[in-house]
Amino acid sequence: MPMTPSPSPHRDIPAATVSRLPTYLRALHSAAAQGVTTVSSGQLATAAGVLPTQLRKDLSHLGSHGVRGVGYDVARLIVEITSALGLGRDWPVAIVGMGNLGRALTAYSGFGTEGFHVVAVLDRDPALVGERVAGLTVRHIDELPTLVAELGIAIGVLATPADGAQAAADALVAAGIEAILTFAPAALALPPGVSLRRVDLATELHVLAFLRHGGAGIGASVSDLAKVGVAG
Amino acid sequence: MPMTPSPSPHRDIPAATVSRLPTYLRALHSAAAQGVTTVSSGQLATAAGVLPTQLRKDLSHLGSHGVRGVGYDVARLIVEITSALGLGRDWPVAIVGMGNLGRALTAYSGFGTEGFHVVAVLDRDPALVGERVAGLTVRHIDELPTLVAELGIAIGVLATPADGAQAAADALVAAGIEAILTFAPAALALPPGVSLRRVDLATELHVLAFLRHGGAGIGASVSDLAKVGVAG
DNA sequence: GAATGTGAACTCCTTCACAGCA
DNA sequence: TGCTGTGAAGGAGTTCACATTC
Numbered sequence: 001m002p003m004t005p006s007p008s009p010h011r012d013i014p015a016a017t018v019s020r021l022p023t024y025l026r027a028l029h030s031a032a033a034q035g036v037t038t039v040s041s042g043q044l045a046t047a048a049g050v051l052p053t054q055l056r057k058d059l060s061h062l063g064s065h066g067v068r069g070v071g072y073d074v075a076r077l078i079v080e081i082t083s084a085l086g087l088g089r090d091w092p093v094a095i096v097g098m099g100n101l102g103r104a105l106t107a108y109s110g111f112g113t114e115g116f117h118v119v120a121v122l123d124r125d126p127a128l129v130g131e132r133v134a135g136l137t138v139r140h141i142d143e144l145p146t147l148v149a150e151l152g153i154a155i156g157v158l159a160t161p162a163d164g165a166q167a168a169a170d171a172l173v174a175a176g177i178e179a180i181l182t183f184a185p186a187a188l189a190l191p192p193g194v195s196l197r198r199v200d201l202a203t204e205l206h207v208l209a210f211l212r213h214g215g216a217g218i219g220a221s222v223s224d225l226a227k228v229g230v231a232g
Numbered sequence: 233m234p235m236t237p238s239p240s241p242h243r244d245i246p247a248a249t250v251s252r253l254p255t256y257l258r259a260l261h262s263a264a265a266q267g268v269t270t271v272s273s274g275q276l277a278t279a280a281g282v283l284p285t286q287l288r289k290d291l292s293h294l295g296s297h298g299v300r301g302v303g304y305d306v307a308r309l310i311v312e313i314t315s316a317l318g319l320g321r322d323w324p325v326a327i328v329g330m331g332n333l334g335r336a337l338t339a340y341s342g343f344g345t346e347g348f349h350v351v352a353v354l355d356r357d358p359a360l361v362g363e364r365v366a367g368l369t370v371r372h373i374d375e376l377p378t379l380v381a382e383l384g385i386a387i388g389v390l391a392t393p394a395d396g397a398q399a400a401a402d403a404l405v406a407a408g409i410e411a412i413l414t415f416a417p418a419a420l421a422l423p424p425g426v427s428l429r430r431v432d433l434a435t436e437l438h439v440l441a442f443l444r445h446g447g448a449g450i451g452a453s454v455s456d457l458a459k460v461g462v463a464g
Numbered sequence: 465g466a467a468t469g470t471g472a473a474c475t476c477c478t479t480c481a482c483a484g485c486a
Numbered sequence: 487t488g489c490t491g492t493g494a495a496g497g498a499g500t501t502c503a504c505a506t507t508c
Contacts (some may be wrong), residue, residue, distance in 0.1 A: 051420035086445020104336030187281035213318020
């Protein structure tokens, strides 16, 4: 056994790079829609709000796909990033928690791109079960295992209040879901192997308050928190 | 000119620390509500989902406020973090874009804590102006300067589609708002001195897809993207 | 000439080890 | 003894400089 096992197909793409690739992909789709076939790192970088060197370094992790003196082929780069992110398939999504936020996310068009589809919406409150939200019928959280098996749900979105979040997360994990996006302002305890991403709306406001309060104006003193715009 | 100007009142709190302080604050409020008066770094850290050393290092940027061998006084630490974040005042918020997401954010209770209050909701579509959303009347975007002056709006939230985001951001800036939280999947060009935070829902799903696709299961290969739970 | 790809320097953040104090 | 506070080490990410290629 001389070599490392390497069970994973992706070759060591830095986390920071992965989180920027979707932005690049969006800019590329936009360019393609306008008939552009080739872009330079400078053009793509300004469209994405990063520096050209950052973009080239990021893309270098996917391999060399640009042409020196020319730039990148838009169509080819779309394929490359799509493949690297694993977007070449369907990703059925379930949303748990049909309060204001859950309903909005269900209807949010941004969730319906690149193979992501909300295929099930659930709540623990029997009074909500049976209601229609954006064309889907609200199901009870206890039906989750059945729905996962039937619909191949791969990603769970938590839009519950903080106090119900852990129970909802447990239900997702018990049903076999291993990728969770949570909007609940609570720390979640999850078994190893389950991927978790958190979006905390209150925290975002708090950080903005700090930036104003602290006076991070011209020449912002806090490095990366506030990104002021790049000319585009 | 031998010394640096240092125009800003807050004493150099790292960006990464600032983004975690709201989580600590929430955990402290929760502890206080349960009658807890003292917490150790270990307790608070698990409640917040970080390591104890991380928490202590973060708090050390606010000064030494713990007692060795004992822990932190909950009430005092709340005051300290609240003050550091600049949360000791009101932060009137305006939300621009009354689609699904904008309406949900307006009604979202998580936006109504710690001095944050949604005091105005706006849209550029005259057909929506005059509608009621969560107790507020939708105003036209052209009324923004008046509303900022009257209500002291300090933070703008963008919940528009991507194609209207830049125009809406320009309107916020023209009205004097210097802190923007955007949900629009678009790069924004802003003048220096304006603070911007971005929440990108599609990107979060893409990252989760990458983690599943890449097989970041046991012993996740991508460092920081997925945080699996800590025992609580 | 023009733009990519990348080693190296630099900055930032996290984790460790342990000193300091109640 | 227990827990905080912190210098130092280690790791990750960004930016720079420049060699490389079309």
